[in-house]
Amino acid sequence: MGNLLTSLLNNAGALKVFEQALTVTENNVTNANTPGYVRQSMSFEAAPFDLTVGLPGGVVAGPVQSSRDAFAEQAVRDQQTASGYYQQKTADLTPAETYFDLSGTSGLAPSISAMFQSFSQLSVSPNDTVSRQAVLDSAAQVAQNFNHTASGLLSQVADTAQQTRSTIDNINHLAAMIAGVNTENRVDPQGSINAGVDAQLNSDLEQLSQLVNFKALEQPDGTVTVYVGGQTPLVVAGQVYSIQGDFSTPQAAVLSSTGSDISDQITGGQLSALLDDQNNALPSYVNDLNTLAKSLADQVNTALNSGIDQNGAAPVTDLFQYDASTGSALTMAVNPLTADQIAAALPGAPGGNGNAMNLAALANAKPVNGYTFAQFYGNLGGRVGNDLSSAKDASTTKQALLSQAQSLREQVSGVSLDEEAEHLVEYQRSYQAISKMLGVLNSLTDTLMNIIQ
DSSP states (O other), rough: OOHHHHHHHHHHHHHHHHHHHHHHHHHHHHTTTTTOOOEEEEEEEOEEEGGGGGGGGGGEEEEEEEEOOOHHHHHHHHHHHHHHHHHHHHHHHHHHTTOTTTOSSSSHHHHHHHHHHHHHHHHTTTHHHHHHHHHHHHHHHHHHHHHHHHHHHHHHHHHHHHHHHHHHHHHHHHHHHHHHHSSSOOOOOOBOOOOOOHHHHHHHHHHEEEHHOOEEOOOOOSOEEEEEETEEEEETTTOOOOOOOOOOSHHHHEEESSSOOOOGGGSSHHHHHHHHIIIIIIIHHHHHHHHHHHHHHHHHHHHHTTTBBTOOOOOOSEEOOOOOTTHHHOOEEEEOOGGGHHHHHHHHTTTSSHHHHHHHHHOOOBBBBBBHHHHHHHHHHHHHHHHHHHHOOOOOOHHHHHHHHHHHHHHSSSOHHHHHHHHHHHHHHHHHHHHHHHHHHHHHHHHHHHHOO
């Protein structure tokens, strides 16, 4: 009778174990596409078996084991950080390239060329009112295109600053979510992982890796400590140490929760690209554009001041004006001159074309760091194009590496529906076999009880 009861208890316990295994498998199937979720598996442990001391054996459920691989996760985050950087670079520089179309028939380069052509035409007809007015009109177009290009680039700088603020807010938001997960029981005393909480944590960490480079360290209590740049605490247990942006100077900075500048620690992710574009790339384009505008205006003004106008008088007003402190390109404008005030002649030859020829010759001079105006602008446009092309190529490469890392992670810890289907069949058959065994044992018990009665 005792052995019969022992068998009943063993099989009843086994029935519960395989019922739990079925539940784990069904949960895997349900969450196959849940972000951050990895395959969970039921572990089985043999109960002590020694009939001489009353240990009946059987099977008991061990902790639910997670297939998450720390190395695979880190590989995905590293590639996510690199991909985020170049994706942001591409997004920032794409609008800038539109202001430097070197093959178009409109824009700054064609307008500069047209201005020098107007000087050349003026040298042919130095006293023609139409030719003189063409000089004023072409100069006004040059100034307008400088204004438009500078305004567009500065607008892009402002947009980048706004994106930097938004990215910092997103980082702090994800940090708060990670801190919230840290307050939940992700790992129980028996070592089982709460798959739902664990999935949320790793999904948040992967999203964070696209925004900024960081180091995540798992603590003995199951919480995760996050250090921005591997050095500055962002999340410790349930506490968030929010970072902040400093935009009080032209050089934007990222500050820790204590106000320390940690910008040099930001070396990856979208935030790093935003800082570099806002502080370096875009301002360098603006600076070169200002250099070109100032040199062009100064050279033309100087040449005109060397001549005399149609009335034989020396010029008293420059053709171009600008405010260098605000930005030569942004503020460049043509003074309100009349056609007869254009100094096309030289002082020794009133009514001639000597100064107009000097103005036309400026097109081939090299006053801008050893380059002609066209060459300098071409170099600037080429640099913008090369920067964007490099960012696009790197983004494509990093995206491919990210996909590869994600694929490898999926092979290691992803849910395979085919594999889970096999487990379902296996556990169902075990469950059914035990159920049949219990039926037999129950029948034997009834028979034995009838005999006793």
